Amino acid sequence: MKSAILAIVFGLAGATNARTADRPQRNYFVYVCAESDDTVHKLRYGPSGFAEVKSISVGAFPAETEGPHGINISPNGRYWFLSIAHGMPFGSIHKFDTANDEWLGDVTVGLFPATLSISPSTGLLFAVNFDLHGDMKPSSISVVETSTMTEVERIDVGIMPHGSRMNAKGTLLYSVNMMSDSLIELDTFKFEVSRTLSLFDSATDEDLLGRISMKVKPTWATAPTPENRIYVAGNGDNVIYEIDLEAWKIARKLDAGNGMGPYNLEVTSDGKLLIATYKSGAYVAIWDLTLGEELARIKTTRRIPHGVAVSDDDKYAFVTLEGVGGEPGTVEVYDLASKERVAVADVGKQAGGIIFWKGAQ
C-alpha cells in the first residue's frame, strides 16, 4: 500500500524574504499582474534576494480599474503580452517590449480576456474571452496577429473559458470552459475546436460547448507534459483531473480535499511535479505525478492564492496571492526540492496572473 506522504508546512508568520544561505546562484525573473492596481510588476529572485525590479503602470483610464489579468511571454522572449479585462466594455490585449517594458500596441478583443498563449510556430496569440460577469452563454477565443496587433479570428467555445495553455509545438491549445465543465482542444492552424471533452461525464458531444454545468468548474488546463498528459483544476469539485491526450479521456483524478478549490496549476518540464494553488483553502500544494500523491501542502502567507509559474530549471515555483481589500498582493517563492517557501514579496493589490520570464546569471 502506498503511503501518502503529506507534509503540511505552515508559513512562518511575518516571513518576508529568503535567508542568505538559501538564495539561488542565478537570477529568476517573473512578471506579475496586480489586477486591482492596474500595474504589472517585474520581480527578481536571486543571490540578492527577492524584490521588485520594476512596476509598470498599465491601462488608459486612471479613474477606472481596468484589471490586468493574464500575462505571457512570446516564445522568443522579446515581448510580453497582457490581457486587460475591462474597457468600454470590451477587454484588450497589450504588447510590451521585454527589453525596456515599453508599450508597443494593443487590440480590442472580447469581454474580460484572461489567459493567453503565443504559438511558437506562427507567432499568433490565442486569448480566451472569459466573460466572467456576463450571462451564461458560450464565449470565444480571440486570435491575434501579434506583428500588427490585429484580431484575425474569434472562435466559438464554451461558457466562461478561463485557463488555457498550448503544446510545445504551438499547434494545439487546451482550454477549459468553467461553466460548461468541459475541456477543448483547439487546432491553432485551422482555428477550430478539434475535440471536446466533458469533465462531468464521458460524453464528447458538440453540445457540450453550450451546456451549463457547474459541478467541476474547471479553471485551469496545463500545457501537455512529456507523457502527453494535461492537468485540469476542478475548482468546484476539488479534483485535479489528469487527461490522457491520446485517448482523450480522464486518466486519473487527484483529490485535493474538501473545500480546497484548486485554481491554477503548473507542471515541471520533466512532468514529475505539479504545483497547484488552492484558492479556497489558501494553500499551495506540490504533487508527485508519478505517485499521484500530494507531497506538500503549505499555508500561504495571505489569502486567495491565484497563479503559479515554474522556473525554467524546475527549481522554483512562484505563486501569487490576491489578498483582500486594501491588502497588497503577494508573490511567494517555493523551493521545489525542499518543498518549502523561501521568499515573499509584496506587490500591487490583487496579484493574479504570473509568468516566468527568464533565468540569468
Next chain:
Amino acid sequence: MKQTAVVLILLFVSVAAWAQEEPAEPTPRLTLEVEPSELNLKVGEKATLVATVLDEDGNIVERAVVFFSRRRRSVSINPAGNVEAYRPGEHVLIAMLPKDPEDLHRRADALLTVEIPVTIPNPPAASVDFVALPSAFYAGTVAPIETRVTDTAGANRPDVEVRLETSDESIASLDELGSLSFKKAGMVRITAHAESVSGHIDIDVAADPVTSFELIASGDDVRTGDVVFFEAKALDVNGKAVPDYPVQFATYARPEAGIIAAGATAQIDEDGAFVAERPGLHTIIAVAGNHVARKTIKARMRNVRKEVEVLGQGPVRDRHTSDLWVWEAPDGRDYAITGTWGADGHAYFWDVTEPNSIQLVDTVRVDARTVNDVKITEDGATAIISREGASNRKNGLVILNVSNPTDGVRVIARYDDQLNGGVHNIFIHEGHVYALSNGRRYDIISIEDPTNPYRVGRFELDTSGHGVHDVWVVDGIAYSSNWYDGVVAVDVGGGGQGGAPNNPVKLGSYAYPSGWNHAAFPYKSQSTGKFYAFAGDEAFPYPKDDRPGAPPQRAAGWIHVIEWDEWNEPKEVARYQVPEAGSHNLWVEDDVLYIGYYGGGLRVVDISGELRGDLYRQGREIAFWHPYDPKSVTPNAPNVWGVQPYKGNIFLADFTSGLWAVKLVEPKKRFMGEPTN
C-alpha cells in the same frame, strides 16, 4: 493568366533574445506560392486561394499553411483557402507557413508569410438624387445644392464625386462648391452626374418678389451669452412673407474699448440665433439675393463672476475619494457620504450641518477595493453603495440604514445577484435602484423594502459593442450614458409610453462623434422651460506621467448641451469646455451647472436663458476653484470627481484630498488686463 506569388525566403530560426537559448539548426530553403497573388472581388463573390510549399528543387512539400484575414468582417478566408467578399475596400489576406512544429526551439514567427491584397470595389452608383430642396427658387438668390448618391447595394455614398451642370447659365450658374446662383427668372434643368448615373431637377426660377427686406432682433441691449433671435423678413409687394426666401447671416463687431485682437467675437447660426462672446457693438447682416439688411445691437459683459470661499474640508489623504452625496437625514441634520477608490472598501459619513466644521461620524467597510458610487433614497433614510474589486468577485450593492448617521450606520442588506461584474454607478428613484451591471446594461431593483431587494427589470441596448457608464433618473425617465451610443432616454414610468421599472421602454437617444459620453444630467430650464440633457465626457488621450510626484493624468472632454424637447429631435446646441482639462461628473440646479472637472477643479456655469455656442467663451463661467491640499499623499494635485450644490453651498469630492465645502461670494474688483467678465 493567373499570377502566382512566389516568395523565396531563406530563413533561419532566430536566435532567442537571451543567453539561455541554444543555437538553432538551419532550416531548409522553402518557398510558398499562393495562387492567385491578388484578388479583385465584388461584394458577395467567392474565390479560392491555393498555397503550395516547394523545396529548393521545386518539389512539393506537404506542410500545413495557415490562412487568415486582417479584416475578417470585410473578407473572410477559411482553412481550406475559400474566400468570400463582404464589404468594399482594400484588404489583406495572409497565407502563413508555420515553422516546423517539430523544431522546439523557442521562437515565434512563421517561417514564411505571404500577403494577398484583396480589392473589393464599391458597388456602382445606382442613383443620384437632389435632397433638402427648398419649395421655391428666386432670381437673384443663391441656394446650396445637396445631392445623395446611392449605390446598387443601397448604401449612401458620400465618397462618390458628383458633377453638376446647368442647362442655361444665363438663368442659373454653379460655382466650384456646388452653390447655385439664380440670375433671372425662367426654367432651368440642373443635372447631377455620379459615375455612370445621373439625375436632374427642373427648376422654375421665379422673379424676385421681394420688395421689402428687414431684419428684426428679439433684443438689442444684451449681455454676452444671451441669445438674440434675428428674423429676416422678406415681403412681397402685398406685404406678405415670401416663402423659403434664402437668407444668409453674418456678423462683425466693434469690441469694447480696450479689447484688442479679440479673436472671434460672436457666432450666428443659420436660423438667425446670435450670441456675443465679447462685449461691444455687434452688427448682424442678413443677405438674401440682392437684398441686404443690417442691425446693430449692444452686448455688455455678462458679469456673473463670483469667487469661491472655502468653508471646510473632510480630509481623506491616504486614499482616493470617489463620489459623494449630500442629504438631510430624518434626524434633521445634514450629512455627506463619500466613497473610496482603489483602496480598502470604505465609505465615509460626514456631518456637514456646519460646513465649516465637517465631522466624520461613521465609517463603513465592505469587501471591495472601490466604492465607486454612493446614493441616498429620497426620504434620506437609506444609503446604497456600489462595490468593485470584491475578494470573491461577487461585487454588487450594499444597503445601509442612514436615518441617523451620528448614532451609527447599519448594513441592512446586500445584493449581488447577476451584479458580480462590478456596479460602477447607481441611481435611486421612487423605491428602485438602477444599478449598472458589467458595463453593459442596468438592472432595476426594488428597494421598497430595503431589507429585501429584488430585481424587477433590466435595460440593455442591442447595438454592436454597446456599453453603459452611468444612469440618472428624473420624473420616471432614465437617462443612461452609453459611450459611443450616447445618451439614451428610457421610460420607466414617466415617459408616457407605457414604461415602468419592470418594463423599460426606449424613448430616444443622442450620440456624438467622439464616443466619450460618460455622464448625463437631464434638466428643464427654469428661465426658458426648454428641456436639456447635459452630457459629460470622460477621456484620457494624453500619456501617463509615471514619475514620482507627477500630477494626475490629464483628462480631456467637455459638456455637451443637448436641446431635447422632442425625443426624436435632439439637437446639440452648445458646449462648455475647458481646453486644458477634462470633465467628469456634473449637477444642474437653479439654472446653474456645476461640474467636477478633474484637474480643472470645480467649475460653476450660468446656464440661464437660451443656450447656443461656446458657453466658456461667452463669459458664462461663474467661478472655478482647485482644491489644493499639501498634506495629501498626492500633495497639491486637484482632481475633482463630483460636485453637488446643497443649501446654498457647494460640496465636492476630490480624488486626492477628500470632501470639501465651499460657497460663492461676491468677487473683489480686479483688473485683468482688459475689460472682461
